[in-house]
Amino acid sequence: MPNSKIAGIGFYVPERKVSNFDLMEYMDTNDEWIQERTGIKERRYAVKHEETTATMAIEASKIAIERAGITAKDVDFIIFATLSPDYFFPGCGVLLQREMGMQGIGALDIRNQCSGFIYGLSIADQFIKSGMYKNILLVGAEYQSAGLDYTTRGRNVTVIFGDGAGAAIIQPTEEEGKGVLTTHLHADGTYAEQLAYINPGCHGGKWLGKKGFGYGPEEKFGGMFLTQHMMDNAMTYPNMNGPAVFKFAVTKFPEVIKEALNATGHTTEDLDMLIPHQANLRISQFVQKRLRLSDDQVYNNIHKYGNTTAASIPIALCEAVEEGKVKEGDLVCLAAFGSGFTWGSALIRW
Numbered sequence: 201m202p203n204s205k206i207a208g209i210g211f212y213v214p215e216r217k218v219s220n221f222d223l224m225e226y227m228d229t230n231d232e233w234i235q236e237r238t239g240i241k242e243r244r245y246a247v248k249h250e251e252t253t254a255t256m257a258i259e260a261s262k263i264a265i266e267r268a269g270i271t272a273k274d275v276d277f278i279i280f281a282t283l284s285p286d287y288f289f290p291g292c293g294v295l296l297q298r299e300m301g302m303q304g305i306g307a308l309d310i311r312n313q314c315s316g317f318i319y320g321l322s323i324a325d326q327f328i329k330s331g332m333y334k335n336i337l338l339v340g341a342e343y344q345s346a347g348l349d350y351t352t353r354g355r356n357v358t359v360i361f362g363d364g365a366g367a368a369i370i371q372p373t374e375e376e377g378k379g380v381l382t383t384h385l386h387a388d389g390t391y392a393e394q395l396a397y398i399n400p401g402c403h404g405g406k407w408l409g410k411k412g413f414g415y416g417p418e419e420k421f422g423g424m425f426l427t428q429h430m431m432d433n434a435m436t437y438p439n440m441n442g443p444a445v446f447k448f449a450v451t452k453f454p455e456v457i458k459e460a461l462n463a464t465g466h467t468t469e470d471l472d473m474l475i476p477h478q479a480n481l482r483i484s485q486f487v488q489k490r491l492r493l494s495d496d497q498v499y500n501n502i503h504k505y506g507n508t509t510a511a512s513i514p515i516a517l518c519e520a521v522e523e524g525k526v527k528e529g530d531l532v533c534l535a536a537f538g539s540g541f542t543w544g545s546a547l548i549r550w
């Protein structure tokens with residue numbers, strides 16, 4: 201049974217840089233608060249009406265495909281992770297497939313938010329191991345800036361997120377001990393509403409209590425997916441219980457990293473590079489301290505891009521490779537935590 205390996209990786213971020221100072225024009229926030237609490241200096245925002253989650257994914261995919269030494273025609277399966285799809289349905293996988301001329305192959309859209317890339321890698325790994333596919337295109341892409349609340353009300357969420365895309369080609373490798381060594385996936389839906397984009401949706405108030413949700417005049421069917429009441433009451437934005445997410449993240453990150461190391465008989469000292477999901481620099485620093493890792497063992501680029509959810513790990517991994525910080529033979533751990541709550545890890549011998 202072959203291992204799977206990342207044969208090519210690429211990323212794309214929009215050109216437009218939005219600094220903390222730029223956001224101060226719209227909401228009561230400041231550069232000092234944002235940098236101190238999150239480590240973010242600026243993020244990228246897509247160009248409205250021109251760029252979308254799918255277009256950014258396509259740009260990243262072209263690079264990954266070229267670096268893998270294949271063409272789009274060689275790709276035999278697509279896995280697309282995003283929480284900010286172009287359409288509610290169908291998913292971005294088919295848009296990317298259509299625009300890249302890969303019609304006919306399977307396209308799987310997954311919804312695991314910040315853990316999306318690791319969930320996708322684990323799925324790809326199983327398909328490669330089983331021999332079903334040979335060139336899987338795995339994408340994590342987000343257009344967060346399209347759906348944020350740019351008033352002071354939404355500042356705790358809005359200052360964190362940015363746009364971008366990362367993509368990888370996953371192939372089998374016969375090289376002993378190389379490639380994806382192990383993956384670990386977890387979720388706990390107890391906390392589903394702690395970091396969520398609830399409306400529009402088909403929940404009809406079921407999980408939240410209907411009171412105050414204003415589903416309009418009683419109708420036999422419909423009339424609740426997107427209501428005027430939701431729009432008028434700013435209910436169509438993401439919400440986050442920041443401190444709760446932070447608390448969980450700093451426990452689950454170290455746990456799931458150790459799980460991957462233990463499963464393969466490694467220790468933290470063996471780790472050449474940890475690529476954590478870029479949620480918040482303070483979370484990464486906390487995890488680094490807890491695991492007693494050196495600065496050279498942890499990669500961070502959140503100061504430049506903010507939190508790009510499903511795109512953050514492939515963007516960070518790609519940059520680390522380009523900067524020569526991840527080299528052939530290195531032991532690399534990818535780890536993520538986010539909405540769901542979901543969390544996961546992957547250990548790779550590069």
Ligand code: UT7
Pocket residue numbers: 228229230233234237238314355356357359395440441442443444445446449478479480483507509537538539
């Ligand atoms: O991918 C997973 C995604 N999410 C995360 O990883 C988020 C994890 N959580 C966090 O990163 C942090 O909780 C935040 C950065 C979101 C917030 O930091 P915090 O230290 O937990 O702040 P807080 O929410 O407890 O708020 C502290 C204060 C509040 O003011 P009062 O009530 O003390 O007067 C907030 O209203 O900071 C205020 N605040 C802000 N002030 C300036 C919240 N957001 C902002 C802001 N600018 N952008």
